[in-house]
Amino acid sequence: MTAIRDHIRSLQRFAAGMGARLVLTTLPEGIHGRVTVNVIAVSPGLSPQEELCALVHEIAHWLVHRDVWAVFTCTVFEYEAEAVEAVVMERLGFSPRLELAEFGCDDPTDGLTVASVRRVRWAADRITEALRSDSKAPVDVEAAAGEEVVLEYEEHRVRDFLGLTQAL
Secondary structure (H helix, E strand, O other): OHHHHHHHHHHHHHHHHOOOEEEEOOOOOOOOEEEEOOEEEEOOOOOHHHHHHHHHHHHHHHHHHOOOOOOOOHHHHHHHHHHHHHHHHHHOOOOOOOOHHHHOOOOOOOOOOHHHHHHHHHHHHHHHHHHHHHHOOOOOOOOOOOOEEEEEEOOOOEEEEEEOOOOO
C-alpha cells in the first residue's frame, strides 16, 4: 500500500511540475477523473489503486490530448488513455484496471493506429520515467555519532546496515 501512495505522490509532483493543477472534487458517478485545460480533477474516496489508475489515465490525457481537442474524437482519447494506464500499471507490477484478455487483446495498444501507439508509448514512457526518477530522489539521514542507520529497499527486499562513526 505504501508503494501505491508513493507513486501517487510522485505523479502529483510530476503533474504540478509540468504546470497542471490537481484537485479532488466530486465527479459524476463512475467517473474517477477529468481534465479541463490545466486542471486534473480526481474523485475523492477512491481506493489508493483506483486513485493511481485515475491519475495515470488523466495525466496521459493531459500530456497527449490537451492541445489537440478539435483534431480527434473523444473515443480515440479514451482508447489511448486506457492503453497508457494499462502499460504504466503493468510496468509498476500492478494489474491493470481492465483485463485485456476479456477483450481478446494481448497488448494494450492492440487495435490502435500507429499514431495512437506512438502517443501511448510516449506518454507511458514519460509517466514511468517520472515515477522512476522521483524514487531516486536524495534521502536525508540524521543520526548521532555511533548510531546505527538501517536503510531498507522494499522493492528488492534488501537491507543495508551502516554503522556510522560520525554524524552525517
